[in-house]
Amino acid sequence: MQVIKAENLSKQYLLGSRQPNSVREVLTGVFARRSEPRHTLWALRDVSFSVSDGETLGLIGHNGAGKSTLLKILSRITKPTSGRASISGRVGSLLEVGTGFHNELTGRENIYMNGAILGMKHAEIKKSFDEIVAFSEIEEFLDTPVKHYSSGMYMRLAFSVAAHLDPEVLIVDEVLAVGDINFQKKCLRKMREVGESGRTVIFVSHDMASITRLCKRAIVLNHGSIVSDGPVEDVVSEYVAVEMGSRSERIFADEPQAVQSESVKFRKVRIVDADANTKGSFDIRQPIGVEMTYEVMSDGEILIPNLQLINQERVHVFTIHDVASEWSKRPKARGTYVSTAWIPGNLLAEGNFALNAAIVSYMPNQKVHLYVTDAVSFNVFDPMTGDSARGDFAGRMDGVVRPIVEWETTSI
Template identity: 55%
Template sequence: MIKVEGVSKKYQLGHIVSSKNLTNPFKRGLQRLTGRSMQEEVAEEFWALRNVSFDIQQGEVVGIIGKNGAGKSTLLKILSRITDPSTGRIELNGRVSSLLEVGTGFNPELTGRENIYLNGAILGMSRKEIQSKFDEIVAFAEVEKFLDTPVKRYSSGMYVRLAFAVAAHLEPEILIVDEVLAVGDATFQKKCMGKMQEVGKQGRTVLFVSHNMGTISRLCNRAILLNQGGVVADGPVHHVIKSYLQEGTGTGAWARWDDSATAPGDDVARLLSVRVCSEDGITSERVDIHKPVGIEVEYEVLKSGHVLQPNCHFFNSEGVYAFISIDNKSEHCDLPKELGRYKSTAWIPGNLLAEGTMLVGVALTTFEPQCVHFYEQDVVAFEVVDNASGDSARGDYHGDLPGVVRPQLVWETSVSQGKRP
């Protein structure tokens, strides 16, 4: 359905340079003659995409992921024919419907009703075809009362609801959606995810950009990871998400800030270091599934009198929020802390976590009144390994065991002699 071959996109960036760096000889001479400081704009090339190639088959639901500035939105704009590539070519075999930002494809002066017909006409649909989908679109978008109101008076949430309903229901062969759905409320987002899954099952192709890895893993069967304008991974969604999350953390088991003045935090407390450690205090990136693992958080209190509670947030390689742990049981947890350096360690028991990569965010919080003094997401990461030689929940089974946790539960079995009455 989609073929991308060697696509690159170049932009010209303008920079204002000071009198010390003037490149224009006329301006340099004029500056010397008049003695007045001058500035000029210098163009710089920026490649948003570099030699991107991939094929997408009919019925695939593909997630496009990557950090901000990786080139995701530029790629979708090229695929939506909003902008042309600088080099390379694309082939699209079917009608394309795009939702890249609030109000994409809408005329703000027209009503919601008129924009539905306008978008259908742009897709090449007849009036009869649009009418057959009209009631379904309006019901999905929940904008019946405002159908004959110009969309320029819509809230951003109403805009998105109607735009998505139009894009998804007018039966395009290819549906392209950026993270604009984040504008909607949680209930509508859930409805949109269900609709995109339905579109994929109908044999149509979906491209979806999101920073929510849980959503990507549930919705997509394949993912493409972009970094600095190039494709760095393309394959099964869970493998690509794992690469993305590890890239974001540097897969480090120890993060530290030597200068407390620039460390995360505020005037009350600053984060100094976070590390993953074993029972014997050794920093470790690989953890035996059978053994406890500690998350050690060191911080400095700069202003006394605050009740400070460290907390750790755990995510698996699919971006699923596994659990949170708050220090509310230790000896000092509910006492105001004096000035000084503190070291708090959260211990995770053995045979709790599943195999795979775990990413940890750490925070320091005052709960009354609530104030987050620092929160560093994905600050450390570690790999949980089950070597299948010990007593774990895996037992003698050597296949894949999905899940966020893998506790070793106590099982009881009873047997009754004889036949049933």
């Protein structure tokens, strides 16, 4: 069943100060023929999608891509300029933590106030009041005006109220980054529970890790339009790839100076996944294939494809060349060849990598036939499912590589 259905939602804003802000401006505006054309901006343009019951949808995009506008329209804070949408079920929307909190009111008063603002019934708040207080860890300060709270306490209380909102459709804007690490974890767990409890959730975040963790499906907005929509892993990798400006494929025939030597020339270098699809972003657990296509123009040389992996700090991580295939010892005849090197999953750390591609000969003389720096690049991300080398650790992990190694611990 489709819970949310949006058809051609568009929102136009008038830009700049052209909108009259005082009565005088209105009056002068009436007499002065509109000399300047009004600057307009489509914050959202013909956005259509639907979300079915129990689906968790992540919204991704740059600042200004239209995510907030879309949330505001779905939350009925602002109206679309054109298009329509319908949402069935009680909608709870959380665009900010602690909306309506007032410094002069006590924690207790703010819980009721904020609950009412979020659309909770008095009885509901009463019912979950103890839970809210326990979750927020501020029992002792319940009857103190929140102006005396530390900012951490304030955010904890605010999030706790929000976390106990119990709608059928939940719309959440980036609100998870509150409090200390422990509280953040608690919030994430709570959010995941919400997603798993069968409620329909729309979630906006800049943090790809939390999007992949909380959502099954994602939509990318760019300049107010949907540019991709699909399973979260695909969409996120595609987005990250575009974001990082990585170039997962390079076709040399297209370039004015084809890279070639007397005996060999590159046709194509690309990064592929296990299904031979060109891809720029990889789940840390997946193997990464580097495929080189090259044309041999003279017979009889032993040509070895060679790759250098460079990370984003420009650390040369490793060099690999073909030592295993039959061609590592055998001269190649004229023709086109494809060599693929497989970098195993759970080896590289997260981040961006570039590859220098080369074709070399070691026998009889050492010779570099072709060498292209930064031929292709890709990105590695950790969806934080708990089975990578990270385990359940969510913080920053340093290191050039991140292998999963065997651990042995015995009590002696």
